[in-house]
Amino acid sequence: MxxxxxxxxxxxxxxxxxxxxxxxxxxxxxxxxxxxxxxxxxxxxxxxxxxxxxxxxxxxxxxxxxxxxxxxxxxxxxxxxxxxxxxxxxxxxxxxxxxxxxxxxxxxxxxxxxxxxxxxxxxxxxxxxxxxxxxxxxxxxxxxxxxxxxxxxxxxxxxxxxxxxxxxxxxxxxxxxxxxxxxxxxxxxxxxxxxxxxxxxxxxxxxxxxxxxxxxxxxxVQFHPTVLAARPAFLISEAVRGEGATLLDDEGRRFVFDSHPDGELAPRDIVSRAIARQAAAQGRPVQLDATMLGAERLSARFPTIDRVTRERGFDWAREPIPVTPAAHYLxxxxxxxxxxxxxxxxxxxxxxxxxxxxxxxxxxxxxxxxxxxxxxxxxxxxxxxxxxxxxxxxSHFLSLSAAQSDRKRDLNEQFSREQLQQLMWDHVGLLRTQAGLAEALGTIRALRAAGPVPATLAEHEDANLLLIAEATASAALTRTESVGAHHLTVAPALIGA
CATH class of the missing domain: 3.50.50.60 (FAD/NAD(P)-binding domain)
Structure with a gap:
């Protein structure tokens, strides 16, 4: 064949x-x-x-x-x-x-x-x-x-x-x-x-x-719990926590135990949400503390992470480093x-x-x-x-009323990929609400309706992202119970990083 x-x-x-x-x-x-x-x-x-x-x-x-x-x-x-x-x-x-x-x-x-x-x-x-x-x-x-x-x-x-x-x-x-x-x-x-x-x-x-x-x-959508909170994004492997590193709040407390008895080694969705909530509550990223592993062990076991964190100005063998969740796996x-x-x-x-x-x-x-x-x-x-x-x-596709779609179109005459990414992060990310998902879906559909017929590579990518964003938001709106990486809250939850 x-x-x-x-x-x-x-x-x-x-x-x-x-x-x-x-x-x-x-x-x-x-x-x-x-x-x-x-x-x-x-x-x-x-x-x-x-x-x-x-x-x-x-x-x-x-x-x-x-x-x-x-x-x-x-x-x-x-x-x-x-x-x-x-x-x-x-x-x-x-x-x-x-x-x-x-x-x-x-x-x-x-x-x-x-x-x-x-x-x-x-x-x-x-x-x-x-x-x-x-x-x-x-x-x-x-x-x-x-x-x-x-x-x-x-x-x-x-x-x-x-x-x-x-x-x-x-x-x-x-x-x-x-x-x-x-x-x-x-x-x-x-x-x-x-x-x-x-x-x-x-x-x-x-x-x-x-x-x-x-x-x-x-x-x-799985969000990896620990990405260095300094752009560009750089992942800090879960294996670091598997070796004994801990997650700390501003007071030096291992806060993930509030969410799960396994603490830092709980399933990723639980750890990510715990980090997001704690970061929002304290107004700054949480800290990953790997200092107990020592410089020699860190450089031998995690040579890439050791090199990159040092290049970014962090000495993780001597002090905790700031981390945030990030979209990781579908x-x-x-x-x-x-x-x-x-x-x-x-x-x-x-x-x-x-x-x-x-x-x-x-x-x-x-x-x-x-x-x-x-x-x-x-x-x-x-x-x-x-x-x-x-x-x-x-099928995971839902329909909004024409009035809802028209209202969103009025608010979004121009498209940028960054606009879509922030919309998805705010409303179809770690912590979701029914209202936020509906708002995101209406906006995405308006953006798709107003978009050009793709010709360039970037336009094709944008069209693909809009299509999958619509499907993802619709699927999330369809699933009305919280399970795994899909977590609904009762109030709007914008998670910054």
Whole structure:
């Protein structure tokens, strides 16, 4: 088969390699340079290596617990059962995970994990090492690579995907395929504060929406609790808290225990909301205290974080550093089965773009790289298999009255991406209200209605962000109960950082 894979993070690289090794003709297309995106920024590691007292069953239990009751048990079982094989594959492909003097893999622990089961590389440069190794493999394989191409749309004919339309060198180009695997990541650029790179504008999800594929659970946006509160955004790995660092308020009190008995190691959604509330109450960012770990240990275990924080003027070995939450990971996306199939024949999805069900309402730390490896391989393996029944589709789009929409249009004659990002941060972020969500949805719809037909890359990105913003706000307004990363409050809550 002639296969197009769009995206060159861990999911796309894995899918392309497996598809090529299975004998398919593979073209790998990527928005930026090969190996860009979120994967090389990942610090923490890959969950799935088990020590004494730990097992895939315990890992599954932790994953289901973090997912707030909405994770799919079958998908979680696939994740943890396939994990060991995929980690072994990464090692075989040249990923140099950190090891102890006796040669055994060093295991770290992060929030909501009951055991240390996370392998890492370069201390806090796991994603960069994985990307390096997989890119080298792709370069050596019989895979055509097209870099710096923008996904405009899926080519659909007769209810089936037959390729992609991309913007390249200023012109539109159609690339035919028997099947397309999308691995374009999430949409962190929806928000004013995000750990995601500038290219994370949800292009694949937007293209799937326009093509009619089922997209679900977009209301579940995970905010990483600890990003350095000094622009540009820089993530402080959860593994730092796993090693013993604490979160302190202005009085030096570990305030997260007010929200959860596990304190700093509670699920991410709980920690993020606790930080946001405390920062709002005291009028300044909270502090992450890692001084008890000492300079030597910090520089050895977290060399990247140590270097960047010092470059920003912080000596985290001697004093606490200011941190804030930031949009980090999208649990929802293109609805897929356990083999990456979407509801649209010929379209597969893997990685953050896919809603596999493994994360439910809140992702367990270090399950994302594992998901990309596991489901990227499964999507490739399913390319030649018979198509299963279509997935059920839950529509998340609501309608506001024409009067509401017109009123918002009067207030928003001009669009800027920064305006949209702040709107999403204020009303579709960590703490939400029904009134705020309705206001945001009306504004977004007015902005979409007034927007131009996109022509340039930036205009296409803006159109994608507006489409996904509408879908996200609508999904959040539809879900009337608080669960996981979707949290409703009874009063307006604007969270600054």
């Amino acid at each position: 002639n296969i197009v894979v769009f995206g060159s993070g861990i999911a796309g690289l894995t899918a392309a390699l497996h598809a090529s090794e299975d004998g398919h003709i593979v073209t790998l297309v990527t928005k930026g340079a090969l190996g860009g995106g979120c994967t090389p920024l990942a610090q923490g590691g890959v969950a799935g290596v088990y020590g004494p007292g730990d097992s895939p069953t315990v890992h599954a239990s932790d994953t289901l617990s973090a997912g707030a009751g909405l994770a799919d048990a079958a998908a979680v079982d696939v994740l943890v059962q396939d994990g060991a094989v995929r980690i072994a594959e990464l090692i075989a492909r040249g990923v140099a995970f950190d090891r102890a003097p006796d040669g055994s893999l060093l295991l770290g622990r992060e929030a909501a994990h009951s055991h240390a089961r996370i392998v890492h590389a370069g201390g806090d440069a796991t994603g960069a090492e994985i990307s390096r190794a997989l890119v080298a493999q792709v370069r050596q394989a019989a895979i055509e690579v097209i870099e710096h191409a923008f996904l405009v749309d899926l080519v659909v004919d007769g209810g089936r995907v037959h390729g992609i339309r991309m913007l390249r060198h200023g012109g539109l180009v159609d690339l035919e395929a028997d099947a397309v695997i999308l691995a374009t990541g999430g949409a962190g650029q929806l928000y004013a504060h995000t750990t995601n790179p500038l290219g994370a504008t949800g292009d694949g999800i937007a293209a799937a929406l326009r093509a009619g594929a089922a997209v679900t659970d977009l209301e579940f 649990m929802g996306g293109i609805a897929t089965d356990l083999d990456g199939r979407s509801s649209l024949p010929g379209l597969f999805a893997a990685g953050e773009i896919a809603r596999t069900g493994v994360h439910g309402a809140n992702r367990l730390a270090s399950n994302s790289l594992l998901e990309g490896a596991v489901f990227g391989a499964r999507a490739a393996a399913a390319l030649g298999a018979p198509t299963r029944a279509a997935l059920p589709f839950r």
